[in-house]
Amino acid sequence: MTLIMLNAIQYPIRRLFEGLEVGFDGPFGPVWNPLRQLGTLAFFFFWVAAVSGIYVFIFFDTSVSGAYPSIEQLTHQQWFAGGIMRSLHRYSSDAMVICMGLHGLREFSRDRYRGARWFTWFTGIPLIWLLLISGISGYWLVWDELAQYVAINSMEWLDWLGIFGHSVAENFLTRGSLDDRFFSLLVFMHIFAPLFLLFAMWIHILRVNRAKSNPPRGLAIGSFIMLLALSIAYPAVSHPPADLGRVPSTLYPDWFFMALYPLFDAAGAGTLWALVMGGSLLLCVLPWLPPLRRNPAPEVYLEQCNGCTRCFEDCPYSAITMQPRTDGRPFEQEAVVNSDLCTACGICVGACPMSTPFRREGELQTGIDLPSLSLNTLYKKINQGIELTKNTPPEGQARLLLIGCDHGTDVNGFAGSGVGTVSLPCIGMLPPSFLDYLLSGDRMDGVMLTGCAQCDCHHRLGIEWTEQRLAGMRDPYLRKRVPRNRLHVHWAAANQGSALGHQLKTFQNRLQDLAATDSREAK
């Protein structure tokens, strides 16, 4: 029941993202598509905010009476540098909020937060708090009317907890009650909150193998130009100076950071605490509501494992470690799987040099194998696909096998009319030797590979490793004897079935032309 509800929430969000991502693939290309780079963009905007913040801080007067004039001077008398830096500082922080929010929503909609991925999700929750604290504490320092409003409301909100002995908001009661010492505390908050944020961001990606924290250079340049243009066209300015003897009336808040403040005014501190703590708690336990039903982790067969480390190298989740040999065979190491970190994507099976259909003594065995889809079962499925296509194609039509993954377009819908299909947990599970088996022995006219959208592999590295294996740049290589013109790759998102169908048809026609050419040459 919970799972049905979860799917009902995730599905429309996922479809929306998929539609937008495909739309953005056109103008940007998959590599620069910002929706596929939300996490790295958040990192980038953090650095922009950090560098611009350091510049602004150099000219900032940290006293209560000097803060506002120093910011005004920076904004107006040094608009060409300090003013732009101030605007960059503000807008990059806002952009980071957007990217972080979308990133979390996207990963949630794709179910990439449960199971082995809980740690990354869980450590992402404090980032929301730290980013908001960083941004809000920054707004205090301007010490204008908005700062006055935000500071007093924040302190009243904290006072509700009753843990400070006496009211912290009392520091803002009258003109003169706010002293430089307390204001310095606010400055420290704005320095240490981003430092902790950075530290938490590091923890957030620590367990991710080959985590990307930099966006592609082209996208970074474009994003920076956008921020710069916005800063010049619409520079950040202050409200009138704070006056604790007067209530600010009309405010122009930064809604990315201050959206909850009107709720505080309307419903009170208790309601807001209940909302944010309840929301945070819900987000923290979300990976277990319900827990992901994972396929069993792969098993290592030591009689086939020579400790070559390829599975260890290729695992996207660092679920495999190499440990000293335990079976007495003359190899240094053996692969050991940590099932808590494993998503059963099967990439390790595709990486194992023993995963080959050519060396058979009885049942097909490999060094590391998925219990839910063993290499032998895959071998049988592929042979079934070969057999099926022998009977279905109309006269003269090329026979091909379409191999896809469970997270991209459903390939089973293309079965028939000369096309056999096999779906894997991840395209990275396919050992290149199976392509050799299919194409070199003339078992099929062609093979088409598909998976998730380019730069968006559900299991992170499946597409990348497959490309590198096919290009002969990553072990295990696709052998040179495999005719490349009979192998076609088309990465397609789940909602790109029609484009995949079109590619499939084109490839089938191309294979027929190839066959005709070969036939003429033979004569």
Add this chain to the structure above:
Amino acid sequence: MDTSANVYFFIVPVVVFGPLFLWIFYTFGIKELIKIPEEMRRKRRRDVQAAADFQAERLRKRGTEAVGLVRGPNTTAFGFFMQGLTFLWFATLIGFFASSPPYLYADPGAGLIKLSLSHAGQRRLSCSKKSAAELAKLEPNMRARQSCPRERWPVYIELELDNHKLFARSAKPAGLSRDGPSSFYQKFSVATGKHRLTLRLRDTDTSGFGFVTTRDLEILSGQVIAVQFNAAKGGFRVSVPTLNEEQS
């Protein structure tokens, strides 16, 4: 305050103690939790190198690969144009919500009374002398001649505006032993104009009020009237700030 001195005052602790603090936090707190095996570190370094090699090789081989429809970034003029439009939309979104729409926080036709005070009530029991027998039962180092229970009475406050009771509340003393001050913090939006403010405070168990203050006020639009309390200085203190535009 001297600006340059302030800059160094903050930069030096942050530069010196910030990394030190993070190092201590990491080494003694987080390191064990997130320990990365050395072999994994080596692997990551190799991966980074392999990825760089792959990119270089791919660039060299561009157009000659037999497989794949790997699409790079869209660097056509139309692509850049559409990217520009997308960035323009994103910038508009950021620029707009960074300071719009406006939020009307306070009613322009009202002022604000802020009651913020912290006051310790009287002790519930006065000190009493211990008898010789009682003292004899105690350890030698515990033989204080007087017994002074720490618990205090709650503080009760009333705030009346024009004979209309706006606030009447009792606050318990803070602390596990109920020996700390009782605190109040409350805001009241009031219409502009002339008002009579009456404040009363009781800090014992008697029926009357130990402190009473009445003050006639003319509250201006947006003005913040602060009500504080200091028993040593005579009780309630009502601060009425001067507003430049309306009052001189």
